[in-house]
Amino acid sequence: MNKEYNKNGYLILKNIFNKNTLKICQEEIIKYTQQNKTIKNSKGITIPDFMSKKGFENTILLKENEKIHEALKVIFNGNDYRYCKHNDIGINRVVGFHKDKLNNEYEEFETINIWNTYKDQKHEIVKVLIYLEDHSNDNSALKVIPGSHLKSNIEIENVKQLKPELGDVIIFDQRITHRGMEKKIKNTRILVSFGFGK
Numbered sequence: 315m316n317k318e319y320n321k322n323g324y325l326i327l328k329n330i331f332n333k334n335t336l337k338i339c340q341e342e343i344i345k346y347t348q349q350n351k352t353i354k355n356s357k358g359i360t361i362p363d364f365m366s367k368k369g370f371e372n373t374i375l376l377k378e379n380e381k382i383h384e385a386l387k388v389i390f391n392g393n394d395y396r397y398c399k400h401n402d403i404g405i406n407r408v409v410g411f412h413k414d415k416l417n418n419e420y421e422e423f424e425t426i427n428i429w430n431t432y433k434d435q436k437h438e439i440v441k442v443l444i445y446l447e448d449h450s451n452d453n454s455a456l457k458v459i460p461g462s463h464l465k466s467n468i469e470i471e472n473v474k475q476l477k478p479e480l481g482d483v484i485i486f487d488q489r490i491t492h493r494g495m496e497k498k499i500k501n502t503r504i505l506v507s508f509g510f511g512k
Contacts, residue, residue, distance in 0.1 A: 315388050323463030324476075324486035330381050331444070331481045339373040340446040343403055343504055346370065357498060358406035365401045376444055377401070377508050382483055389440060389485065390512055398439060400509030406502065407494055411459075411470055414441060414488035428489060429466045438512035439488045446504040448480035454495040454503050456484055463487035 319325045343361075346352075346369045352359045364370050365377075377397065386395055416424040428437040449455035456476045459469065468491050478484060486492065488509070495503065 315385065316391070319389055319485070319487075322458075322460040323490040324458050324460070324484060325385070326476065326478060327381060327385055327483040327485065328479070329481050330379060330483045331376070333480055335372070335376075336444075336446050336480060339376065339506070340502075340504060342370060342372050343405070343446070343506075344502070347405065352405075355404075356407040356409045358404060358408065360405075360407065361403040363401060364403050373403070373506060376506060377442075379483075382442060382485075385485060386440070386442075386510055390438065390510075395438075395510055395512050398509040398511045400441075400507070402507055404494070404505045404507070406498065407505075408496065408498060409494050411457075411468060411491055411493045413462075413468065413491055427466070429464075435512075437489065440485050440510050441488050442508045442510065443484040443486070444506045445478055445480070445482075445484075446506065447501070448478075450477045450479045452477075452499075454499055456486075457493050458486065459491040462491035463489040 315325060346361070346367075347359060352361060361367070365374050387393060415428060426432050443456065445455055453475050455478055458474050458476065459472060460474050462469070470491070476484060494505070
């Protein structure tokens with residue numbers, strides 16, 4: 315698993331959650347959007363830091379899944395990692411290819427190049443993605459450029475369309491070049507994400 319992850323910059327964990335658990339989370343999130351103001355973002359909705367809000371009691375628990383943490387221990391070579399306080403929910407967002415780093419006006423705060431080592435340490439932050447719908451037969455889930463986490467520039471070639479089934483979990487190096495769906499769809503597409511770091 316670690317060799318595959320280090321080479322490609324991502325991996326898919328199969329059958330981590332049962333469908334009932336994710337259905338409860340989906341209903342919880344939809345109910346929240348119907349009863350609260352949300353932030354429009356990238357032609358959809360974003361709910362940043364949802365763990366600090368009321369109404370997500372079940373969705374919050376996704377972060378504690380033992381199988382996810384078993385995989386994180388392999389990726390981080392042990393228990394020396396932590397939750398990075400990053401959590402958000404994206405609903406029907408359309409985002410182009412990018413890397414999850416400080417961009418645009420925030421780039422000045424990235425004082426250390428995240429592709430270099432610093433004091434014998436390297437940048438190790440991952441995102442854990444959980445889709446609340448099945449994407450095994452569509453192109454609405456994550457697209458990645460395998461191996462692009464090792465390069466600072468964005469080159470759109472050898473695009474890999476991921477097709478996670480309901481219950482699968484994607485873990486990727488936040489430096490990988492990736493994007494979500496390319497255009498709006500009729501159905502609801504909900505993505506829950508958490509950040510962890512060395």
